[in-house]
Amino acid sequence: MNISKELRMTVYSSMFAALISVGAYLAIPIGPVPIVLQNIFVLMAAILLGTKWGGAALGLYLFMGACGFPVFAGGTGGIGRILGPTGGYLLGYIPAVLVTGLISDKIGKNIFGDIIAMFAGSLVVYIAGVPWLKLATGMPWDKVFIVGMYPFIIGDILKIVAAAYCIKFLRPLLDKNMDKS
């Protein structure tokens, strides 16, 4: 059946918004701190769907969270969460999707391009999240980095490598579906 690309991408970006929400509940036990799959899905949305539809998926996710759906990390929701200490990380996902999508388009659709794009995206999340955490809590910089950045770096590296590996499998599937359009 001939399905318009717009319709398919609308469904896919809604699906990715739901995946990002479910990612908050999917914890993989690796070492003492379990890895949560939420930001992996944000970066994968940017690469697989592109800047426009990846951004739409993220916008929908933030909108539903702001409306009170329990979709943010740990099953919370509400505008208070976006305005709270960890709100910078949530809002930082928006430029992260833009940066990841743009770099992925420029470098090309290969595993190294994906890894570089996702590293840049993760960096943008920290650039937005860490200063926000400092402003919201009033903690000194060294403590902010200890609480809001250092414990997650190893997990992020693992997630980026795993995401690049997953994208390698998923891109042909998506391309095959898009060819049907």
Add this chain to the structure above:
Amino acid sequence: MGKVTPLSYRYDSFVLFQIDVRCKIICIFFLSIVIANAHFLQLYLITAIFSWLLYRSGFNIRRLIRELKYFFIIVIFLFIIRTITASSSHISIPIFGFINEFKYIEIDSVKIDLIGILNYINANILTHIPIDKDGLTDGCQVSWRFFLIVIMGILFSSSTTASAIKSAVMWFLKPFPFIPKKRVAVMVSLFVRFLPLLLEKATEVSDAQKARCFHLRKNPVKKIKNITVPLITKVFNSADNLAIAMASRCYNENRTEIAEHNLLRPSGYEINFYLGTIALVLITLFI
């Protein structure tokens, strides 16, 4: 039959299920700000209101607790972490005072010096962990707020249909001409439809991987890949089937909508919810 999660909508005649969804969204918007800044008085009040709403909405509290057992573990974890990080001094708490009468316990005819072990824990671990009254208060407040936000989300999503949310989204987006309202509204209803489906698929994938002992693997990248690839493949296929179903029913953005007044119909009880929310905002601001 699909498993009904606490997030799934179900019908009830209670007022929470009948009030206008726009009222619910506005109240949630303000309540989430109130909860984020609430102290014990506000927390007691909101807990009493939410308990009443849960009871009257016909929730089976035992089942809800069972469904949310992992969430309670997160709440306890959050409480411990916040208590420790917010404390600056040590206080001695007679945690082990009540077991003085048992000097030894016997397991498989091996006598274990319980008091000795507890004294060791007390001297070598607990005395190094800062716990004070401020820390306990902060830990209690933060975990309580977190708990209430989740209960609020459950009350909202279990009492509101996807089509009502879609209509409310279109109504709220009316003042913004540059946003494609109908597409956003469709995405919202798809999102609400996908959420329980994804939780179900994630459980399926996780169980299938456990059955194959994948959880015993040491390689973290493979662990992530083993969950993510099958989950997204399954969900992509479901999404594709949905897109085909929509296209075969001639879906387009200019179709006839269900009349807004059918879905966004004030029940007359909205004023009570608005007044309650305003009262809580004022209590938070001035007390």
